[in-house]
Structure formats: C-alpha cells, structure tokens
Amino acid sequence: MNPYGNLSTNHSSWPVLLFIYNLPPWLCMKQKYVMLSMMIPGPRQPGKDIDVYLRPLIDDLWKLWEEGVHVWDANLQQSFLLHAMVFCTINDFPAYGNLSGYSVKGHHACPICEQNSSFRQLKHGKKTVYTRHRRFLKPYHPYRRLKMAFDGSQEHEIAPNPLSRDEVYDQVKDVVNMFGKFQKKPSSNAYMWKKKSIFFDLSYWSDHHVRHCIDVMHVEKNVCDSLIGTLLNIKGKTNDGLKCRQELVDMGIRQVLHPISKGPRTYLPPACYTMSTTEKRSFCQCLCTMKVPQGYSSNIKSLVSVTELKLVGLKSHDCHVLMQQILHVAIRGTLPKKVRVAITRLCFIFNAICAKVIDPKQLDDLENEVVVVLCQMEMYFPPSVFDIMGHLVVHLLREIRCCGPVFLRWMYPVERYMKVLKGYTKNQY
Secondary structure (H helix, E strand, C coil): CCHHHCCCCCCCCEEEEECCCCCCCCCCCCHHHCEEEEEECCCCCCHHHHHHHHHHHHHHHHHHHHCCEEEEECCCCEEEEECCCCCCEEECHHHHHHHHCECCCCCCCCCCCHHHCCEEECCCCCCEEECCHHHHCCCCCHHHHCCCCCCCCCCCCCCCCCCCHHHHHHHHCCCCCCCCCCCCCCCCCCCCECCCCHHHHCCCHHHCCCCEEECHHHHHHHHHHHHHHHHCCCCCCCCCCHHHHHHHHHHCCCHHHCCEEECCEEECCCCCCCCCHHHHHHHHHHHHCCCCCCCCCCCHHHHEECCCCEECCCCHHHHHHHHHHHHHHHCCCCCCHHHHHHHHHHHHHHHHHCCCCCCHHHHHHHHHHHHHHHHHHHHHCCHHHCCHHHHHHHHHHHHHHHHCCHHHCCCHHHHHHHHHHHHHCCCCC
C-alpha cells in the first residue's frame, strides 16, 4: 500500500486477518465478522522473518487450543470454556513460501510435487516452466502415446503422490530457524524447506493434511492474464515471440512454427492461437458492447482499448468474471475450433471449481477433466505459458476434496477488506 496517497512511496504493511469458520457459510467470510488480529509494519515486507511478528498471535492460539478461554453465552446466561484451532492459512503464492518455509521459486517450486516436479528450464526465455501434465492421465490414455504434439516423446510415468503431512513434518522438524536479514542461513537436510514454520508450535498443526491453501483467486488471475496476453499478443505479457519459437526449435517439435530468417528480419509463422487484426478487433468490440447488471463487475468497456487492441488494468475480480462468463463468449468465431474448445473447457473448469455447492461424487471426473484440458493446452500453446501458477491448477481439486468449497478459502474477502484498510492510510491522522 502507499500511505497518505503518495504514489512514489512503497510501503509494505501486512495485515493478519482471522475468519471464524464456526459461523454459517454465508456469514463467515463477511466483513463484519473479520477480525484484524495484528498489523505487521513496513516499510519492507517481513519475508521469512514473518514468524517473529506472528509469535504473540501463535501464543494466543496455543492458549485457545490447549487451555481454552472462558466466554459468556448470552443465550444460556452462563459461561463456557471455548477452544479454537487454526484450520488453514489463506494467502497468495509468495506469502505461501514465507509462512510455510518452502522455497516457491526455482525448479521445484510446487509444494505438493516437490522433488517430483517436472520442470524445464527454457534456454532462450530464461524461464522455468512446468509441463508433462500427461503424467496425471490414466495409464492407457491415448495422449500418452503422442510424441510430436507434445515434447517429442511418449509419457510412461505415473502421477507423483502428493507430499503427505508426515513427510513434510519429517523434513522440517530438525530445521534450525535463524531470523534476520544479514545472518547466514544454516544448512539443513531439508531439500526445499528453509525454515520450520511457527505454526508447528501448535500441537495439532502437524496433523493437518492441507496446512496452507493455494489461493484460487491468484491462480485464476495469473492464468487469465497469461491467456489473454498470448491471444492478443500484448507486448510484455505475451508468451509467444522469437525466444518462445526458438525453444520449439531446440525441442525439435512443431516445425511449422519455427522462425524463418528473411535477410535482416525474422518471420514468425502464425500459430493456431494467433489472432488476426480482424479477430482482435472483433474480440475487443464484443467486450465493449457487453452490458452486465450493476454490481456484477466493473465496467468492462473501460478495460478495453479498441485502438491498441488490448485489455488494460485487469483486476482480480475482472479476471474472475472473464474466465467464468465472458471469455468463452468473446472468442466465438475467432479461433480454430480445437483451440476455442480447449479454452472454453478451461473456463468451465474454473466455473465448476468456484461453485458454492460441489458434489463429492463429481470430483474424480473434474480431476480427469482438468488434466485433459491442461494436456490440450500443452498441445496448442507454447511451453512458456505453463509457469508455476498454470501448474497449480492440477492440485486445486485435491484441496477441494480435503477442505471443501473454495469460496471459503480464497482472497476476495481479504482484498475487499484490504481496500477498507488502504482507505484509512490516505489520512495522515
């Protein structure tokens, strides 16, 4: 946030909010029931030293579980002993690493796959991508036998087992924490774990199957930004360019997309996801003429630049509305059918994941659908599309199975409350 409305000042203050899950589902994420338990001061973000600031809160939470607190019941007119526990933490992916102690950067950035992450370091783009989602398919799925449609080889490996709660605890239990910006961190036997989280001081924390939830809001926003930037070829946001095409040359796949040198210039053949100028204009005009009910979303027309043929200023909720309802309508008649169907199926998956009521019997089918759609995206889009946020879509259904619907575990209520807090910082008093 920027205190006092001074946009030239970067000030990172972190609020820590508590949500009461014992309330009915339609009330527990409302702003009037959110408790601002502490505010970590700036001007710099705490990073992995966030445990130092969380110590008072953890002490209170330990007392709430171990000893309990006497609370007055106004209905029964008597006091009772209240116990409470932390169900999970909700935060974006960088904060995931700060709270859990896992290094969410590098070749093994996925905290669920860890050492079994399938990564590829792009030589020209200097980017780490996570592909080979065919591992998560059923053993005899026809996609496993395809070569040139993917990375030039067949897939015979099976899906890696997610790290269990005991495996994680065994890796971090002997890690010695040393806080401070200028102290040399001690070496440990833990592979990607840089510290033992302070939450393990709570006796029940090691028994949780899912301790830190992947935020669906940020995953959906990053996927939407990557997809729209590539479709509209927005400068600085597209995942298609000369370096991306050179990666295809190194991998020896999709020869029709290899760059062609014509004297001093290099020509990039159009791909199946490449929109012509007419298609871009049709896409932008569709969004400009779209009307939604008041309060449904922001004014979509204000986000579209018809002259430059791009979308600007997309916020988290704008990406949510695009992925849920609008994107698969706007691309009708603009792309080849196979690409259009793959994007539409991806939109429908996010729509099903974000539903407030989910049938547990349908989770297996949804998991299979997610993997198939990601494999289709690998077939049509360049590898640079699949950063860590695109890979985390595979694991969202696992967390729904363990923790329930995502509308109780995403950051939209947090972002709305953050807007209220940022409004207070405009006044110096």
